[in-house]
Amino acid sequence: MAEGGAFRRYGIYVVPEGEFYEAASAWLGWDTAAGVTLPHPEVEGLPGDPADLTATPRKYGFHGTIKPPFRLAEGTDAEALDAAARAFCDDRPPVEIPALEVRRLGGFVAIVPAEPSPALSGLAGATVAALDAFRAPPSGAELARRRKSGLTDRQDRLLRDWGYPYVMEEFRFHLTLTGKLPLDDAETARAALARHFAPLLPAPFRIASLCLVGEDAEGLFHLVHRYTLAG
Structure with missing residues (x-):
């Protein structure tokens, strides 16, 4: 596992336990906490091999993004980011989600809150803003890549202001389970994964911590520090 400044990007995630x-x-x-690969389970009714269905999200591990991955700004370092994230979390209370469900979001499958959570959206927006001094601005190539997906004017503004188009009021919390699939395959995968995860979904789902994660040279994300929401 890489240490400190050896990570090329950092982010703030919800990482369940x-x-x-x-x-x-x-x-x-992929287990971000242990930093090891894992064998895929057998899940009945899938539209393909689990290794193929999970190829895109695997490197990020199981998580919900709060502050999207970013390169450190010039003049900052991982130690200062750690201290700022810890201080921020010391002042923020936990968030409780009454229920989770497996849902298809366009062409991919994710676990999401059954109902919107203003408290979680507020936590995410505050995190994005509080730690933004540590984020290097996106390059022209990064901006162009994001804009290829077709952004609204507001999303483009958020991209310029915060380095990512789906923050603040555009934020939608999700724990990704698959990459993008044809719609029929995505629905088939959703049904299979809903059955698979039904006995495992916590109700309520209590978010009692946020995690600093880092991306190593191979593009795999690791859990660096877990901070208790102690406010």
Whole structure:
């Protein structure tokens, strides 16, 4: 596992714990906390091999993005980011989500809150803003890549202001389970994964910590520090 400044990007994630995390990490094939690959489980009714279905999200591990991955700004370092993230979390209370469900979001499948959570959206927006001094501005190539997906004027403004188009009021919390699939395959995968995860979805789902994660030279993300939401 890389240490400190050896990571090329950092982000702030919700990383669940316990049996829920272990099962979802096995599904993806990568454990960010342990930094090891895992064998995929057998899941009935899938439209393809789990290794293929999870190829895109695997490197990120099982997580919900709060502050999207960013390169460190000039003049900052990982130690200062760690201290700022810890201080921020010390002042923020936990968030409780009454229920989760497996849902198809366009062409990919994710676990999401069954109902919108203003408290979680507020936490995400505050995190993005509080730690933004550590984010290097996106390059022209990064901006162009993001804009290829077709952004609204507001999303483009968020991209310029915060380095990512799906923050603040555009934020939608999700724990990704598959890459983008044809719609029929995505629906088939959703149904299979809903059955697979049904006994594992915590109700309520209590977000009691945020995690600093880092991307290593191979593009794999690792859990660097976990901060208790102690406010």
